[in-house]
Amino acid sequence: MTRFQAAEWKLLTDLIQDRFGLTFDGVRCEILESRLEPRLRELHLGSLSDYYRFLRFHPEGDAELGRLTPLITNNETYFFREAHHFDILVRRIVPDLRSALRTRPLRILSAACSSGEEPYSIVIALQNGGLELAGVRWEIDACDLNPERVAQARRGLYDAGSLRACDGEARRRYFRESGGRFELRERYRTGVRFFEANLLAPNGSFGWGSYDAIFCRNMLIYFGEEAFDGVIGLFARSLAPGGYLLLGHSESLLDRATELLPVSFGTGVVYRKRLSD
Ligand SMILES: C[S@@+](CC[C@H](N)C(=O)[O-])C[C@H]1O[C@@H](n2cnc3c(N)ncnc32)[C@H](O)[C@@H]1O
Structure with missing residues (x-):
């Protein structure tokens, strides 16, 4: 009422x-x-x-x-949410780019990143996948509409709820515990740049035609039709040729006219921009 x-x-x-x-x-x-x-x-x-x-x-x-x-905004999020996406990134998307990544960094956008659990999970997955040791560098742009969440993301300090999918070993490895809160260790913050952005009115902070992968999970479920299509258009323009879009489990492009094509990796469907026109 x-x-x-x-x-x-x-x-x-x-x-x-x-x-x-x-x-x-x-x-x-x-x-x-x-x-x-x-x-x-x-x-x-x-x-x-x-x-x-x-x-x-x-x-x-x-x-x-x-x-x-x-x-x-609903800012609900946690580390390793929909963990199969981090696996797809490390095992399927990155290996295809290996020769390009000898001369340039891997470029990722975490759109609607809330307090940063998603982009930091990406860094942890890349570190665990041995990419740093293999000499691969990465640049992760991470943005959200809510400035309070972006500020928290920059601090990298979390309550236990954000670590609900982490076992004891993961908690010890990735975080420093202090007074019941968890501070992400410095090495898992490498290459992440946070900024505030409204995806409906993007400013100059986005890379155009440059991202190898865009994560935008669990935001579009709250969007109206027109805004949904507008943001997908933005992502299509922002992806490099052959780049991937990863959406949340309740979000799909399957019944929409878009230039991004579904690709099934067994553990889930993601969307891909054509390699060339
Ligand atoms: C439920 S959270 C999802 C966080 C993370 N992607 C995940 O899946 O765990 C949705 C986020 O979308 C953000 N958001 C909503 N509308 C937005 C807009 N127009 N531009 C950018 N971010 C937006 C909210 O501030 C919120 O942090």
């Missing part, structure tokens, strides 16, 4: 969808309402329509939209 009118919700959620791609249905609106109430009180605004007008027309409206991002 929500105390606001359906029409007010529509104004606000249409604006959010337009700017950030995210959609809100009944339950998600109730969660959003409880998160928004304190902010409305702070701004002395009595209704969602007032808040909508503030976002649209107040001189501080754009800054307020930025403040909204921690409230509208």
